[in-house]
Amino acid sequence: MDKFIALTASGIAYGAVLTLVALGFLVLYNATGIVNFANGDLVTLGAYVGIWTTVDLGLPTIPSFLVTLALMAVVGLVLEALAYEPLRNQPALVAVMGTLAAAIILRGVIGIWQGSTPRALPSPVGDAVVHIGGAPIAGHRILIVVVSGIAVCLVGLLFTRTSFGRQLRALADDPTTTRLMGVRVRAAARISFVASAVLAGLGGLLIAPIGAVDLTFGFNLMITAFAAAILGGFGSLRGVVIASFVIGLLQALVGGYFLVGYSSVLGAVLLLAVLAVRPSGLFSMERSRL
Amino acid sequence: MFTSRPLIAASAATAAVILLAACSGADGSDEGSKAQDDVRLAFLWEIEGESPVGLSDFQNGADLAIDEINEAGGIDGRQVTYTRVPASPLDPQASTAAFLKATNDEPAAMVGFLASGQAVAAKSALDRAQIPVIGIYEADDAVRFGNQGSEFSWALNGSGQGTSLAAVEFMTEDLGLTSLGLMGTNEAFGLGQIESSEAALDELGATSVGTVTYDPTATDLTQQVLAMKDADGVLNWGYPNPLAVQLKQFVENGLTIPTMTGASGPIVVNAGLATGKAIANFYSALPCNPGGTESAALQDFAAAYQEKYDASATNLAAQAYDAVYVAKKAIEEAGSDAGADVNEALAEISVAPEDGIVCSSGYQADGSHILNHEVNIARFHADGSSETVSTIQVPELPVAGE
Amino acid sequence: MLRVDSLEVHYGSTHAVRGVSFELAEAGSLALLGANGAGKSSVLSALSRLVPSTGQVHLAGEDITRLPAERVTRAGLIHVPEGRRVFPSLSVHENLLMGLIARGSRSAEYAIDDVYDLFPPLRPLRRRSGYALSGGEAQMVAVGRGLLGAPNVMMVDEPSLGLSPLMTETVAEALITVSARTSLVVVEQNLQVATRICSDAIVLRAGEVVLRGSSADVLGSEDVVSSYLSA
Numbered sequence: 071m072d073k074f075i076a077l078t079a080s081g082i083a084y085g086a087v088l089t090l091v092a093l094g095f096l097v098l099y100n101a102t103g104i105v106n107f108a109n110g111d112l113v114t115l116g117a118y119v120g121i122w123t124t125v126d127l128g129l130p131t132i133p134s135f136l137v138t139l140a141l142m143a144v145v146g147l148v149l150e151a152l153a154y155e156p157l158r159n160q161p162a163l164v165a166v167m168g169t170l171a172a173a174i175i176l177r178g179v180i181g182i183w184q185g186s187t188p189r190a191l192p193s194p195v196g197d198a199v200v201h202i203g204g205a206p207i208a209g210h211r212i213l214i215v216v217v218s219g220i221a222v223c224l225v226g227l228l229f230t231r232t233s234f235g236r237q238l239r240a241l242a243d244d245p246t247t248t249r250l251m252g253v254r255v256r257a258a259a260r261i262s263f264v265a266s267a268v269l270a271g272l273g274g275l276l277i278a279p280i281g282a283v284d285l286t287f288g289f290n291l292m293i294t295a296f297a298a299a300i301l302g303g304f305g306s307l308r309g310v311v312i313a314s315f316v317i318g319l320l321q322a323l324v325g326g327y328f329l330v331g332y333s334s335v336l337g338a339v340l341l342l343a344v345l346a347v348r349p350s351g352l353f354s355m356e357r358s359r360l
Numbered sequence: 361m362f363t364s365r366p367l368i369a370a371s372a373a374t375a376a377v378i379l380l381a382a383c384s385g386a387d388g389s390d391e392g393s394k395a396q397d398d399v400r401l402a403f404l405w406e407i408e409g410e411s412p413v414g415l416s417d418f419q420n421g422a423d424l425a426i427d428e429i430n431e432a433g434g435i436d437g438r439q440v441t442y443t444r445v446p447a448s449p450l451d452p453q454a455s456t457a458a459f460l461k462a463t464n465d466e467p468a469a470m471v472g473f474l475a476s477g478q479a480v481a482a483k484s485a486l487d488r489a490q491i492p493v494i495g496i497y498e499a500d501d502a503v504r505f506g507n508q509g510s511e512f513s514w515a516l517n518g519s520g521q522g523t524s525l526a527a528v529e530f531m532t533e534d535l536g537l538t539s540l541g542l543m544g545t546n547e548a549f550g551l552g553q554i555e556s557s558e559a560a561l562d563e564l565g566a567t568s569v570g571t572v573t574y575d576p577t578a579t580d581l582t583q584q585v586l587a588m589k590d591a592d593g594v595l596n597w598g599y600p601n602p603l604a605v606q607l608k609q610f611v612e613n614g615l616t617i618p619t620m621t622g623a624s625g626p627i628v629v630n631a632g633l634a635t636g637k638a639i640a641n642f643y644s645a646l647p648c649n650p651g652g653t654e655s656a657a658l659q660d661f662a663a664a665y666q667e668k669y670d671a672s673a674t675n676l677a678a679q680a681y682d683a684v685y686v687a688k689k690a691i692e693e694a695g696s697d698a699g700a701d702v703n704e705a706l707a708e709i710s711v712a713p714e715d716g717i718v719c720s721s722g723y724q725a726d727g728s729h730i731l732n733h734e735v736n737i738a739r740f741h742a743d744g745s746s747e748t749v750s751t752i753q754v755p756e757l758p759v760a761g762e
Numbered sequence: 763m764l765r766v767d768s769l770e771v772h773y774g775s776t777h778a779v780r781g782v783s784f785e786l787a788e789a790g791s792l793a794l795l796g797a798n799g800a801g802k803s804s805v806l807s808a809l810s811r812l813v814p815s816t817g818q819v820h821l822a823g824e825d826i827t828r829l830p831a832e833r834v835t836r837a838g839l840i841h842v843p844e845g846r847r848v849f850p851s852l853s854v855h856e857n858l859l860m861g862l863i864a865r866g867s868r869s870a871e872y873a874i875d876d877v878y879d880l881f882p883p884l885r886p887l888r889r890r891s892g893y894a895l896s897g898g899e900a901q902m903v904a905v906g907r908g909l910l911g912a913p914n915v916m917m918v919d920e921p922s923l924g925l926s927p928l929m930t931e932t933v934a935e936a937l938i939t940v941s942a943r944t945s946l947v948v949v950e951q952n953l954q955v956a957t958r959i960c961s962d963a964i965v966l967r968a969g970e971v972v973l974r975g976s977s978a979d980v981l982g983s984e985d986v987v988s989s990y991l992s993a
């Protein structure tokens with residue numbers, strides 16, 4: 071039983087972080103029609119900036135989080151201006167390649183800034199351990215779930231309660247008609263680059279204290295989050311949240327009981343299985359942009 | 361005049377990529393002064409800033425050796441100079457080009473290649489150039505002479521098998537553990553080390569209570585840690601990040617059993633990836649441990665290094681230092697600075713502490729072209745310090761396939 | 763209010779609009795008539811800058827020829843596109859709110875409540891998603907959304923297409939009400955509806971203006987009938 075609780079807790083914590091990164095994909099895809107493959111390196115950057123503000127500058131937790139997220143917002147703006155804006159009238163594939171190039175450059179820059187030795191970000195809750203039903207759960211994992219939960223609720227409110235959220239959903243439905251409404255598409259793209267960079271940065275900040283940060287830190291998370299975004303239909307907030315937790319729990323439980331060591335491929339396997347049964351998955355996502 | 365923005369952006373991006381490539385490219389080599397009667401060496405590694413994985417430890421350690429050698433009169437009375445050509449351990453193909461560039465100078469020997477894959481990729485170039493290369497990596501099966509290793513490639517460190525054997529021997533015999541759990545990454549490094557650890561357990565008449573693997577980028581090892589609950593000790597062959605995750609999750613789960621790893625250990629501790637209780641029962645099987653040594657020579661090296669670079673000497677720096685002394689001894693024994701002669705001498709030499717080395721009690725090539733046959737077991741303490749608790753001799757390996 | 767000079771649209775080798783010019787007075791209303799494929803929608807899309815074109819367009823004396831689509835809309839030239847294009851995942855109310863974006867600081871004839879007054883059937887549907895609307899309901903949302911943008915000129919493409927006679931009547935009545943205060947361009951296949959809403963009309967054939975005049979004159983002309991028969 072306590073094994074089940076421990077695995078479930080780890081699945082939920084992982085699902086929570088996946089949700090953040092997957093939402094970054096979703097927001098940006100809705101606004102621009104492209105998939106941003108720099109997302110993983112933004113996660114890495116968020117973690118390193120967090121280390122810089124916390125460890126190197128010695129800021130307390132909350133200011134360091136805020137400074138990190140603000141810097142990530144700036145990075146989002148720069149990314150939009152350099153990697154997306156010049157390519158946005160090109161076919162979507164070209165713009166996606168632009169994000170890949172941005173990812174490579176970003177990784178190079180981080181490497182030159184931070185070097186190759188992995189670094190650690192201490193958890194704001196230290197080594198606290200909470201016992202639930204006899205299973206030890208790291209306090210940091212609970213922090214992850216709480217902070218991600220708040221972030222997801224904020225994104226949900228942004229989507230449903232604000233003009234920007236409406237514009238974003240309108241863009242996802244029908245970008246041409248959205249322009250006819252007078253929506254400044256460039257501004258929407260900027261804001262969503264900012265939002266997705268901030269979400270990625272938050273994901274990086276939250277997951278970093280669990281292990282250590284190096285240059286490949288965000289990559290695997292990005293791939294799994296991408297799977298979650300596709301599974302969730304790439305359109306709806308709810309779909310993406312559900313898919314992220316399904317993948318998180320699947321990896322933890324199926325991986326924990328049957329396939330120890332290979333759980334990280336389960337998300338991809340589930341993705342392939344769903345696409346095989348419903349091949350319209352990816353295709354319908356492209357259609358929704360027309 | 362109408363210029364398309366996409367074009368500008370594309371060229372800017374291309375320029376940026378080229379710029380980055382140039383930084384890490386094979387063109388930024390340092391050249392020492394070249395006099396005809398100097399003994400020439402070449403180093404094949406990057407320094408910090410040349411690429412995301414560049415570290416200056418190797419160059420610093422080697423520089424220290426060169427300075428000492430020249431101050432003491434050089435090799436057979438001739439000054440030693442060197443060329444350094446950046447070669448990325450992540451890019452074996454480019455390493456061949458780096459090697460070829462380094463041959464322009466006709467060095468007597470080269471030191472470098474930080475991954476066995478580089479030496480394997482450059483095999484035919486080495487065979488043709490007939491210049492020996494002393495690599496600083498743990499020799500895997502592929503790079504052994506007799507497999508895909510060149511007659512001219514030598515591994516300063518021991519073999520992965522030797523590391524596993526020493527680790528298991530220490531856990532079972534010195535610590536007296538009987539139920540060991542095995543962990544490792546689910547790719548070549550982890551799986552190879554798990555396999556050789558299992559062989560070592562067999563050989564020493566012990567068994568494992570379970571083997572679990574994980575993704576090199578894993579950030580959650582709950583499953584794996586729970587699988588280790590019945591073990592009284594764990595060997596974890598992983599990279600620093602997941603190793604730190606494991607150590608922290610052991611603490612969360614109240615597991616205080618010892619964890620043994622390989623070269624990732626000092627990185628975990630020195631970079632503070634895991635601290636306090638998490639590293640209180642943590643061991644590492646290493647070719648060299650300058651941080652926690654009883655050896656006066658190694659302590660002197662560490663002090664000189666600290667003085668010159670204002671940084672602690674790592675095992676990587678100490679190995680590069682030793683490799684230069686191995687090259688020196690080989691050139692002296694050959695009585696020539698022709699690569700082929702030096703290579704012949706390398707097969708026969710025995711390098712001892714009085715020859716200047718600090719990491720090992722002796723380097724001697726075996727049939728597989730592995731030079732070191734000694735493994736140090738470092739024990740870390742909660743405050744981040746370490747001590748060498750055992751030095752274990754491991755058997756030589758014959759020519760692969762014999 | 764709106765002046766269009768020598769408008770040309772090409773789609774690759776298709777020359778869809780050929781030298782179309784017209785002028786629309788303040789609170790004037792103009793029907794754009796013509797057979798399927800005559801180029802009516804292309805004229806509207808060119809004016810709202812959804813498709814590239816050459817020629818000059820002035821709105822309230824301001825040259826808007828080179829503005830991007832969103833700025834044309836914000837300048838008050840509002841296009842209610844063919845097929846309504848209601849956002850399927852937004853509710854009726856949210857669709858209407860999208861109309862407000864174009865308004866900027868211009869004073870508007872219609873507030874949201876006025877739109878619900880103009881189209882009472884929309885009131886109970888406020889929360890219904892766009893994809894669940896009937897054609898008539900969607901057309902009311904599309905027109906209402908356009909009105910909320912405070913149009914100087916509103917261009918409505920095929921408002922009656924696919925609607926029942928009763929629904930067509932509701933929409934036509936609403937547009938007649940609107941035309942009292944707002945300049946309108948209406949593209950219609952239904953001649954009766956178009957000429958009831960608009961005081962003037964032009965007829966396009968193969969991208970060219972072949973007839974222009976008051977609605978009554980155009981409706982009485984033999985040419986109109988023939989232009990509808992021969993596409």
Ligand SMILES: Nc1ncnc2c1ncn2[C@@H]1O[C@H](COP(=O)(O)OP(=O)(O)O)[C@@H](O)[C@H]1O
Pocket residue numbers: 773776778796797798799800801802803804805
């Ligand atoms: N996006 C387009 N690409 C290519 N040809 C088009 C496009 N839109 C319209 N056309 C062509 O332009 C001509 C005019 O079309 P349109 O303006 O839609 O006519 P109408 O609205 O009067 O029915 C037609 O021949 C049509 O096939």
Ligand SMILES: [Mg+2]
Pocket residue numbers: 802803804844
């Ligand atoms: Mg039409």
